[in-house]
Amino acid sequence: MSLHQRQQQKPQVGDPNPPSPHPPSPLLPHAFSTFTKPLLLLLSLLLLSLLFFRFQAHYNFSSAQSPLARWRDYTLSEAATFVAQNGTVILCAVSYPYLPFLNNWLISVARQRHHDQVLVVAEDYATLYAVNERWPGHAVLVPPVPDTQTAHKFGSQGFFNFTLRRPRHLLQILDLGYNVMYNDVDMVWLGDPFPYLVGTHDVYFTDDMAAVKPLDHPHGLPPPGKKGRPYICSCMIYLRPTRGAKFLLKKWIEEMQEQPWSKKQKANDQPAFNWALNKTVSQVDMYLLPQAAFPTGGLYFKNKTWVRETKGMHVIIHNNYIIGFEKKIKRFREYGLWLADDYSHESPLGKI
Ligand SMILES: *[C@@H]1O[C@H](CO)[C@@H](O)[C@H](O)[C@H]1NC(C)=O
Ligand SMILES: *[C@@H]1O[C@H](CO)[C@@H](O)[C@H](O)[C@H]1NC(C)=O
Ligand SMILES: *[C@@H]1O[C@H](CO)[C@@H](O)[C@H](O)[C@H]1NC(C)=O
Ligand SMILES: *[C@@H]1O[C@H](CO)[C@@H](O)[C@H](O)[C@H]1NC(C)=O
Numbered sequence: 001m002s003l004h005q006r007q008q009q010k011p012q013v014g015d016p017n018p019p020s021p022h023p024p025s026p027l028l029p030h031a032f033s034t035f036t037k038p039l040l041l042l043l044s045l046l047l048l049s050l051l052f053f054r055f056q057a058h059y060n061f062s063s064a065q066s067p068l069a070r071w072r073d074y075t076l077s078e079a080a081t082f083v084a085q086n087g088t089v090i091l092c093a094v095s096y097p098y099l100p101f102l103n104n105w106l107i108s109v110a111r112q113r114h115h116d117q118v119l120v121v122a123e124d125y126a127t128l129y130a131v132n133e134r135w136p137g138h139a140v141l142v143p144p145v146p147d148t149q150t151a152h153k154f155g156s157q158g159f160f161n162f163t164l165r166r167p168r169h170l171l172q173i174l175d176l177g178y179n180v181m182y183n184d185v186d187m188v189w190l191g192d193p194f195p196y197l198v199g200t201h202d203v204y205f206t207d208d209m210a211a212v213k214p215l216d217h218p219h220g221l222p223p224p225g226k227k228g229r230p231y232i233c234s235c236m237i238y239l240r241p242t243r244g245a246k247f248l249l250k251k252w253i254e255e256m257q258e259q260p261w262s263k264k265q266k267a268n269d270q271p272a273f274n275w276a277l278n279k280t281v282s283q284v285d286m287y288l289l290p291q292a293a294f295p296t297g298g299l300y301f302k303n304k305t306w307v308r309e310t311k312g313m314h315v316i317i318h319n320n321y322i323i324g325f326e327k328k329i330k331r332f333r334e335y336g337l338w339l340a341d342d343y344s345h346e347s348p349l350g351k352i
Helices: 003-009 027-064 067-072 076-083 096-111 125-134 157-175 243-258 269-280 304-309 325-334
Strands: 088-094 118-122 179-183 187-189 203-207 232-239 286-288 316-318
Touching: 067 125, 076 118, 076 157, 088 096, 088 157, 096 118, 096 125, 096 187, 096 325, 118 125, 157 179, 157 232, 157 243, 157 269, 203 243, 232 243, 232 269, 232 316, 243 269
Parallel strands: 088 118, 088 179, 203 286
Antiparallel strands: 179 232, 187 316, 203 232
16 A cells, blocks of 8 residues: 555545544454565565665675776776866876875965866876875876886986876877866966966977076077077976877877987987977967966076066966975975975865
8 A cells, every 4th residue: 555545545624525433444453464464574575685785786886896996997088078177178197206296286276276177197006096085086097007116216217208108198188179288296386377378379388498588588489409409398388189289299209209218318208399399380389488477497496586576477386407306395395385284275185
């Protein structure tokens, strides 16, 4: 007997045929003993088995679809689609020892309200799980995992192999139709960089040369330096999903393959990026971002006069022109740019 049927039997106000005050039959107690009792037993059994089945299903679900398995199969394309906002993804690449730098950078990005667009390319499983556990969907691992023992040593072959992956990830995101901004995580945002991406150029980048330029410097590819190529930083690049930008990335990949790592060369990806810029300048629409807003660490941390003169204009600070994890943290602290200790509550990852 359903609840609905039972309610229908209830006397209604104004019922033209109200039931007699003494129901004629002891139907209920009778039915309870001969019919409802076995039914109740059956129902309880059914309920128990249902509960058991649900428990089992849940158990199976969590072992087969454990968070670990879920993120192991998460692809760059799924991740980019998940984080993209206004057709734009902000990408960084991080291995486990660099999590404090990631958090520091992320706090500064969150202050500009762009953190939701951030995708972390995890270079090891520990990073993948650490990020996605706290901030689901914002980290992805693109196999194969590089050799983590050597991947952090600047100038090593492992480091080179690690940087080789960067233009490939960027190209894949452009192929999906998104704009992408790449950042090294030893950077700090002091302002929103997006208003500086003026016009509709294919690629935007910053100069790594420390020499002071006039505030109204030109925005084309700077002339080559001593090594015959420009000194553009591969640390901060913005690309639109255009033919020109994809062409540049393919050239960058090609250049890295043509100049493989050797003990003598100790290559990283920056020379190859600069040769790619040098060789594609006539086919790609390039834009050099203003030095006062995007200074190299070689200028910002070394010329106090310049920093004073350009006060209020700085947008992204790069902690380069210095080698070593501890030294970078120390320098950030000295300049009030180490946010990871006191402001971790502003990070989507919390304290890490
Ligand atoms: C997306 O674009 C709109 C309109 O230009 C802007 O107001 C908003 O801040 C943008 N959001 C992000 C996350 O960039
Ligand atoms: C780097 O990549 C090359 C070519 O794929 C490989 O032979 C080498 O073992 C890798 N080295 C390290 C240290 O990852
Ligand atoms: C490209 O490199 C060559 C060789 O160093 C140099 O002569 C040329 O000026 C460079 N072009 C640009 C646009 O940087
Ligand atoms: C430091 O900056 C000042 C002011 O912009 C500039 O005149 C000077 O040449 C710079 N010093 C060096 C060593 O580049």
